[in-house]
Amino acid sequence: MIKVSGYAAKQAKAPLTQYSFERREPRDHDVVIDIEFSGICHSDIHQVNNGWGASTYPMVPGHEIAGIVTAVGTQVTRYKAGDRVGVGNFVDSCRKCRPAFKAFNSIVSKERLGFTTQWKETEKHRAKEAILISS
Numbered sequence: 743m744i745k746v747s748g749y750a751a752k753q754a755k756a757p758l759t760q761y762s763f764e765r766r767e768p769r770d771h772d773v774v775i776d777i778e779f780s781g782i783c784h785s786d787i788h789q790v791n792n793g794w795g796a797s798t799y800p801m802v803p804g805h806e807i808a809g810i811v812t813a814v815g816t817q818v819t820r821y822k823a824g825d826r827v828g829v830g831n832f833v834d835s836c837r838k839c840r841p842a843f844k845a846f847n848s849i850v851s852k853e854r855l856g857f858t859t860q861w862k863e864t865e866k867h868r869a870k871e872a873i874l875i876s877s
Contacts, residue, residue: 743767744774748802754792761800771871773821774813775829781806806830818871827874 743764750761768774786803788794811825821827 748804750800750802751790752800754790754797754799756790758790758803761802768813768815770815770817772815773811773818773827773869773871773874775807775809775827775869776812777807777809779808780804814871820871821874821876825876827876829869829874 743766745762745764747760747762749758751758752761782804783806786805789797790801790803791797806829808826808828811821811823811827813823814821
């Protein structure tokens with residue numbers, strides 16, 4: 743397991759406080775990133791405040807990150823430790839329908855995972871290789 747920390751809301755509309763937890767080890771297509779820069783926008787605020795009614799807590803808000811690759815899964819071919827990468831607002835998609843295949847993950851017709859995730863805004867992040875962009 744990978745130990746990480748960030749700032750989490752423990753319940754809706756609560757202030758963010760330091761929070762530590764463990765992430766699983768990278769799977770075959772995962773890339774682990776040391777986060778250097780990140781963003782928080784209105785959608786994160788809606789999530790923290792349970793504005794859409796589906797939030798889970800504790801929640802470390804944030805998305806759209808940039809950082810350095812520190813580990814890769816066994817099937818990752820496009821990135822290696824030391825590469826600079828970014829993760830947009832979607833952390834995964836079905837990767838099967840036409841829009842997802844062309845990296846238009848905001849309009850996929852099947853399951854879409856992510857946008858603000860529960861554990862994204864921490865010192866380390868894990869994302870699928872297919873979702874990353876090179877800097």
